[in-house]
Amino acid sequence: METLVTGGTGRLGRRLVGPLEAAGHRVRVMSRRGAGPGGVRGDLATGFDLREALARAELVVHAASDPRGDPWQVDVAGTRRLVEAVDRDRLRHLVFVSIVGVDRIPYGYYRAKFAAEQVLLASGLPVTLLRITQFHDFVDMLLEQARRGPVLPVPMSWRVQPVDVGEAASYVVEVAGRAPSRDVVEFGGPEELTAAELARAWVAAREPGTRVVATPLPGRLSTAFRDGAALPLRGDRGRRTYAEHLRG
């Protein structure tokens, strides 16, 4: 199938190309610069070059996102632009990469992801909304950013179930090969851990001597993470643990 990966230059997107090609797809990777072999230009924030990028697509894996910039412009309005630009007669499946808990966690970026899901459901296109938990290397990045010299503060009792990004990419390809569910599918890592457990494992592997300090955080966001709103309720699980990721 002629396949377009939006966000194909990102953390997940980079890992999608190989498995998609191995499954027989002809893959083009959309990004704002359109660089590299198989790269095409397309900007969800402005709509520039979107129609050309999507012209031949039978499968779209929509993994582009802008969590640190303006997710309402890129993720929500951008998904609306993508829906308008896609060739409805050619498209057989659009897999949208979302996050477990976007419907339950009161966080601005997650609200935008949930709104993008609703845009796709309302579009009438053959979609699957694939919600995945946090990637292991995303967790590494957050912990590195949170470290303050010899101290690593983490929110107390937050529960997460992170997943290997390579396993997540393989699962995206598996879902892309199924019929569109027109509904939510979930995928998470093999084990539930608290933020403090993750932090202690990370410190032991990467920054020995750093002290992990779990601090109670007030507010509805914190309550949601403590109540397990970021944990998958159903669906398949990856096998690689966070400890294995750190050893690797």
Ligand SMILES: NC(=O)c1ccc[n+]([C@@H]2O[C@H](COP(=O)([O-])OP(=O)(O)OC[C@H]3O[C@@H](n4cnc5c(N)ncnc54)[C@H](OP(=O)(O)O)[C@@H]3O)[C@@H](O)[C@H]2O)c1
């Ligand atoms: N990170 C996690 O732990 C995690 C967990 C579950 C689900 N997800 C979801 O998985 C998807 C991929 O996440 P990620 O961490 O791999 O993302 P990422 O590394 O931040 O990559 C974001 C991608 O979006 C593209 N992009 C940003 N703005 C764009 C625009 N205006 N037009 C076109 N493309 C644009 C970027 O391309 P250029 O900059 O090259 O243009 C890049 O390829 C996201 O939808 C995210 O919500 C992430």
